[in-house]
Amino acid sequence: MNIPDIPNNHALAMLLVTVVALYFFRRDDIPLETSSLAVLVILCLLFTIFPFEINGTHLEASSLFFGFGHEALITVCGLMIIGHALVRTGALVPVGRYLAKLWKISPGLSLLITLIVAGFLSAFVNNTPIVVLFLPILTNVALRTRTDTSGMLLPMGLATLVGGMTTTIGTSTNLLVVSVASDMGLPRISMFAFATPALIAASIAIAYLWLIAPKLLPKRTPSLPDTSPRIFSAYLNINEESIANGTTVAEVLKMTDGQMNIQAVQRSPEYQNIVPFPDTKLKVGDRLLVKDYPDQLKEFESATHTTLFSGSHKVDENHPLNAEKQTLAEIVVVQQSGLVGRTLKEVQFAKRYGISVIALHRGGNAMEIGRRSIGHVPIQTGDVLLVQGESEQIDELKENQGFLIIDGAAELPYSQKAPLALAVLFFVIAVAAFGLLPIAISAMCGTLFLLITKCLDWRDLSVALSSQVVLIVVASLALGSAMMQTGGADYIAQMFVALAYDLPPAGVLSALMLMLAVLTNVVSNNAAAVIGTPIAISVATQLGLPVEPFILAVLFGANLSYATPMAYKTNILVMNAGGYQFSDFIRVGVPLILLMWVTLSFLLSWIYL
Structure with a gap:
């Protein structure tokens, strides 16, 4: 096995930047856009502070922005x-x-x-x-x-x-x-x-x-x-025995430790709505319009010694809570929603759409947060919001391009x-x-x-x-170009050839595809593809073999993103919608990767080599 000579300093720097880039792309707590921009900035600063020349040609740092106008x-x-x-x-x-x-x-x-x-x-x-x-x-x-x-x-x-x-x-x-x-x-x-x-x-x-x-x-x-509503609107009627009689709205809220959200105070004779200011005085005959889970509503009834009503009936076994015209739906947040990186409170989600958010699911599991804390959690791509609202409101939300609505009932729009x-x-x-x-x-x-x-x-x-797609493409193209021009890609290819020197051409091709398949399930498949392409060309050139099958080995290998939820954005959508776990992707994805790897390795060798 012939170990290749150590390349120039810029090539070594590119290898280091590649490792750093792959680390950034793998981090879930750093937005992929931020990681991509950081890689692009690091490359530009590196070639500005430490100029690079090869065969009399100077590599301009600004040329690394070519990805923004690239045909791809x-x-x-x-x-x-x-x-x-x-x-x-x-x-x-x-x-x-x-x-x-x-x-x-x-x-x-x-x-x-x-x-x-x-x-x-x-x-x-x-x-x-x-x-x-x-x-x-x-x-x-x-x-x-x-x-x-x-x-x-x-x-x-x-x-x-x-x-x-x-x-x-x-x-x-x-x-x-x-x-x-x-x-x-x-x-x-x-x-x-x-x-x-x-x-x-x-x-x-x-x-x-x-x-x-x-x-x-x-x-x-x-x-x-299930499809039953989770949040109900009901009334807490204040009678003479109620400890809420003669108190203010602020005092009643203290009785429930601030948990109760009073929508309105309705006062007879015609039950006109009164704005529930903190100093609003409550009296016998008033009723408080509240909206919450059934168990919470019963607790509010007990804490305030009021009587819980739904419509004209007292809530009991014969007349349970009823949420007319209400329906549940799941909203899967995708990149175009305008919610990613922001909280529901910041975008005024409930006010804008007239819909209550009941729960937040992330990574296939419900987050352990109270309903009122949901509004303060930054939203991520692939999060699932369990919401409740009237059917008309859910239908209107379907017209918003940034949400995937899964309610299991309504028709999809057609124009x-x-x-x-x-x-x-x-x-x-x-x-x-x-x-x-x-x-x-x-x-x-x-x-x-x-x-x-x-x-x-x-x-x-x-x-x-x-x-996200724009910046990862631009950063990946810049990194791939820098690796090729400095000789970093050639060095990796030489190492790959040295390690695989005992393998026949078909074996080298297969090993390259497997390497890309592993890489694409850990980092961005676009980054893996752009980094792998110049390496594939260099490997084929050094072995004196046709280049096309090695290019296709990279293309196919970078597409084998089946084994992890983070390997591809649609995996996250499917994971959340189906309640899958990480192990489910491994259980189904790894055999599929191996099946495709063996099949494609044989076909590429048979057709092209």
């Missing part, structure tokens, strides 16, 4: 916008409705068709809107048929990841690998260039997700176990603009597939058409774009 980023943004248009206009809703009807006829066949359709759609559209479409449909099916969601949601989520690796536009990871390889002078990989090995592997994966994965998953309780949005998607794909226009240009043409036809407006565009 333009394409990713364009496709995110088009995907958002499909959700906004309800263009994919008919697919969901037909599948929902089929579930009543044959659940087993329906699951297979769902997996195939989810995978097929994800080959051309970012998989987040696909998951957003299918989660409420499958949850609805489970609630109405009284079946377990465990065997549905996780296989569906993983099917979208499998489908996304079959074309160059299926994921941002694919686009980055193809673009970086093109930047380094390799021929441009066409949209369906690797469809043959990808489709064979995807077919095997779908069969696994259909027949085996559901049996590996234990029954899990979703974060919305007359849906056919236009679908037509734009087909146009963008067809024009790029036939080589008439580069995908970046066709995606921008599609975006312009969506604006002209008013399928979307500029506010929708700003909602569709994810700052």
Whole structure:
């Protein structure tokens, strides 16, 4: 084994920055946008303070900003916008409705068709809107048929990841690998260039997700176990025996340790509402409008010696609490909601939407916080808010682009603009597939058409774009470029070749894919892909082998993000909606990774080497 010589100082610095970047990307307590920007700033400062020259060429620190105008980023943004248009206009809703009807006829066949359709759609559209479409449909099916969601949601989520690796536009990871390889002078990989090995592997994966994965998953309780309202509006009637008689609102609140939230004071003869100021004096005949959990309401009744009424009836066994027109729903927070990093109190969530937040689920579990403390907790992507409100309010909230609503009952929105949005998607794909226009240009043409036809407006565009995706792409491209230019990528490739010197070419290819598969489940798959691409090119060059299969090994390996919830953003959405645990992803994801790794390693070696 020939150990390569130590590279130059800048290359060593790049290796150190790469380790630091991977550490930052792995941290859950640091926003990925912040980590990405920090990596970009560190790179720029490093090359400004310590200039780097190679073969008489000076590396300008400002050139590392090239990612902001890179074709890959333009394409990713364009496709995110088009995907958002499909959700906004309800263009994919008919697919969901037909599948929902089929579930009543044959659940087993329906699951297979769902997996195939989810995978097929994800080959051309970012998989987040696909998951957003299918989660409420499958949850609805489970609630109405009284079946377990465990065997549905996780296989569906993983099917979208499998489908996304079959074309160059299926994921941002694919686009980055193809673009970086093109930047380094390799021929441009066409949209369906690797469809043959990808489709064979995807077919095997779908069969696994259909027949085996559901049996590996234990029954899990979703974060919305039932559909009965949790919060009730009721009245506390003040009578002569009540210790609240003759006291002020502030004094009554002290009787409940400040727990009671008085909505209004109603005073006869016509029970007009009186604003509950702290010094408002209460008297016999007044009734306090309160809203809380049933057990809390009973405690308030006991503490104030009042009588609890719901409507015109005293609350007892014969007349239990009743929440008319109220319904429960789950809101899964996605990046575009405007809530990420902020608290519900800061955005005035209850006042803006007229909905009560009952519980907050994070990482598949309910957070141990009181309902009144929920408003002070910073919200993260993938959090699930259990809310209660009138059906009309829930329906209005569905129109907000930043929320995934899972109520298991209501219909998904559908508009007359849906056919236009679908037509734009087909146009963008067809024009790029036939080589008439580069995908970046066709995606921008599609975006312009969506604006002209008013399928979307500029506010929708700003909602569709994810700052997280933009910055991780830019930072990853900058880091990959710096590693290549300084020789850091070559050094890693030399070390990799030295360690794998006893392996045949097929073994080196397989080892590279496995390394990327492990990396993508720990850090961002985009970062893993961009860092791995120049290494793959260098490895193939040093071995004197065709470059394309090694590029595809990186592309496929970086897509095998099945084993951890944090490996891909849709994994978090599925985890929260289905009540899955970390171990469920390992139980289903690790065998799927091994299955795909073996299959793709064989196919790439057989077809290309």
